Amino acid sequence: MxxxxxxxxxxxxxxxxxxxxxxxxxxxxxxxxxxxxxxxxxxxxxxxxxxxxxxxxxxxxxxxxxxxxxxxxxxxxxxxxxxxxxxxxxxxxxxxxxxxxxxxxxxxxxxxxxxxxxxxxxxxxxxxxxxxxxxxxxxxxxxxxxxxxxxxxxxxxxxxxxxxxxxxxxxxxxxxxxxxxxxxxxxxxxxxxxxxxxxxxxxxxxxxAPRRTAQHATEEMLTIKGLKTSYGQIEALHGVDIRINSGEIVSLVGANGAGKSTLLMTISGLQPTDSGSITFEGKDLLKITTDQRVASGIVQVPEGRQVFKDLSVEDNLLLGAYTRGRSPEVEDDLERMYEKFPILRQKRRNLAGELSGGQQQMLAMGRALMAKPRLLLLDEPSMGLAPLIIEEIFNIVKELKNEGITIFLVEQNASQALALADRGYVLETGRVVIEGSGRELLSNEKVREAYLGM
Ligand SMILES: Nc1ncnc2c1ncn2[C@@H]1O[C@H](COP(=O)(O)OP(=O)(O)OP(=O)(O)O)[C@@H](O)[C@H]1O
Ligand SMILES: [Mg+2]
Structure with a gap:
């Protein structure tokens, strides 16, 4: 030199x-x-x-x-x-x-x-x-x-x-x-x-997160086989088989009470499994707790947002990183969340309960992202929101996929969820009745009639 x-x-x-x-x-x-x-x-x-x-x-x-x-x-x-x-x-x-x-x-x-x-x-x-x-x-x-x-x-x-x-x-x-x-x-x-x-x-x-493209999304990430679960005496899922490949958006559609939320909660470990198996990147999930599942990269955004209404927006976000402790890296991620959701920066000192529905959904997603998910479970993120915001949410979901996050999207809003999806499943009263690529499901007669109102 x-x-x-x-x-x-x-x-x-x-x-x-x-x-x-x-x-x-x-x-x-x-x-x-x-x-x-x-x-x-x-x-x-x-x-x-x-x-x-x-x-x-x-x-x-x-x-x-x-x-x-x-x-x-x-x-x-x-x-x-x-x-x-x-x-x-x-x-x-x-x-x-x-x-x-x-x-x-x-x-x-x-x-x-x-x-x-x-x-x-x-x-x-x-x-x-x-x-x-x-x-x-x-x-x-x-x-x-x-x-x-x-x-x-x-x-x-x-x-x-x-x-x-x-x-x-x-x-x-x-x-x-x-x-x-x-x-x-x-x-x-x-x-x-x-x-x-x-x-x-x-x-x-x-x-x-390394950026992954859908083209090489052939690696199996989550595999669910013969999954059964019940509430008391009543079985809610009757042997569900679902596969999610790394890098995909997989949508799950189905009517009220079909068991969609139950399935997500079983994956998260919030709902016990009666029989069947769930493996994540080869690991047996049934052997580990909810916290351990979060730490290994499976993070759920629950139905109805469920933000902590009496805490500030920023504290809600920080809670998302609780498995990671407070470190400079977490501070950086907080900053990135504010870049992704500028409204949250503006409202960072507000109580979460003061936010509108759309803002709370952004917060719920931001909180989940703070946990650095590799598999994000979204339970009806569009529920009860105005069309403009629904569109924004689906755009964010696409963006997250481009950032390398694999997404399992539960929606009643079937047309938009399937249009976005690489693959999809239809759940009816605790059973998978149809599966296929997003496009296949969109053009499926039964799906069109039952879920797309066509
Ligand atoms: N905590 C509970 N205790 C008893 N039964 C429950 C409980 N939660 C859900 N169920 C029942 O399990 C079934 C599946 O409910 P689940 O909430 O998983 O459906 P879903 O597809 O998410 O419906 P929605 O579209 O309304 O969110 C329903 O019959 C429901 O009544
Ligand atoms: Mg539900």
Whole structure:
């Protein structure tokens, strides 16, 4: 790594200031390139599916620079001044400047290849990996040219006035190399990369839900077989079979009293099981308590919201994280909930009982999300709400799926619930009577007649 000499007499000279800025930026970028190598190694040698969020944050960082440079009228003052003084360097400078334009396009390609790789894993890995290797190589060459040719020539040919001009462009916040605002943006982007980088690779290891796409949602997450449960002498579920794959939205529809809520409560452990089995990611759920089920990622939003009406909105949210204790990570999640549901931030000090029905539903969902569910059980989230809010709730459900949360959605609002679902089940008096893809159920005669009123 290049070190800036500390024992130079003119240590405050403009040239030294400018050069050390460039070198620092290069070092930061070089470390990120090293990180990319490690991530690529994980993917190819350890067969680990890439962390899409982390990769995209890295791409944001690199692309940010490229965009700044080639979006005219901004330009790198150093390139311009050196090009004027040294015509023989001009072709190299033009090439380097052009590299930013190409780099920007290449990053877009990489984002696309990454997406394909995520969707078809492990197919698509090779294409992504090759493109990534070519990209990091090109960027390393670019840095070496700047350090090996551009900076030495500039050092020789540029006057302190030239360097002063370059340094001054720092105050014009937009200069792609020196602008203060630009550098703030870089700091923010770097912070995100460092946060998401696993600890074993030297990052902070911020936990985040990997984004999963429905295409590879073939892994069985929850399997219910022959489930029976009763209230006293009266059996409410008579041997229910249901399967939920990781990454899916599965909808359960059925009339009043069919046993939908009973089923959810049995999954949560709030209602005892008479016979049958429930396994979650291979684990026998019947052997563990409700709390342990929550801790392992199964979280229910009960029918009728059931928020704690005498507690503040914020305390309700924090209660959702009770299995996790109060930590900086929980504070971050609280912040994310406020970003997702801005109304809850506005009402954070209000009592939950003062909220409208729609607001309470948002709170109930926010509280459940604070427990970091991997399987979210939603019991009639649209009940009693206005159409505008119902639409909003279904949009949020879709968003949660995109964030990687698997969803079991119980609804009487069958048309919307099935339209959203990958698969669905119809429950009648404690039995599954129809199952299929969301689309199949929507066009099923019996479903149309009984549940869609057609
Ligand atoms: N706590 C209880 N004690 C006794 N019977 C109950 C209890 N809760 C529900 N049941 C009965 O179990 C059956 C299934 O009720 P459940 O609440 O699971 O239906 P549901 O499909 O959720 O209905 P809804 O659409 O009204 O919410 C019904 O016959 C109901 O009367
Ligand atoms: Mg119910």
């Amino acid at each position: 290049t070190q800036t000499p500390t024992n130079v007499a003119s240590e405050d000279s403009y040239s030294l200031q400018a050069i050390s800025t460039i070198v620092q930026e290069h070092q930061a970028l070089w470390r990120i390139l090293d990180l990319l190598d490690e991530l690529q190694h994980d993917m190819n040698i350890n067969e680990q599916q890439p962390d899409e969020t982390l990769f995209n944050n890295i791409f944001d960082y690199v692309q940010h620079f490229a965009r700044r440079v080639h979006s005219s009228p901004e330009e790198i003052v150093l390139y311009r001044v050196l090009g004027e003084k040294s015509p023989e360097t001009k072709p190299l400078l033009d090439k380097l400047a052009h590299g930013y334009v190409i780099g920007d396009q290449k990053i877009n390609e990489l984002r696309h290849l990454l997406m394909v790789c995520m969707e078809r894993w492990p197919d698509g890995r090779e294409d992504f990996s090759h493109a990534l290797a070519r990209f990091t190589e090109a960027l390393r060459k670019h840095i070496k040219k700047e350090e090996g040719v551009v900076i030495p020539r500039a050092r020789k040919l540029l006057s302190e006035d030239d360097w002063h001009l370059i340094i001054e462009s720092r105050d014009q916040a937009n200069d792609p190399l020196f602008g203060e605002r630009v550098r703030d943006e870089f700091r923010e982007l770097r912070h995100r990369i460092v946060s998401y980088t696993p600890e074993r690779l030297g990052g902070l290891g911020l936990h985040h």
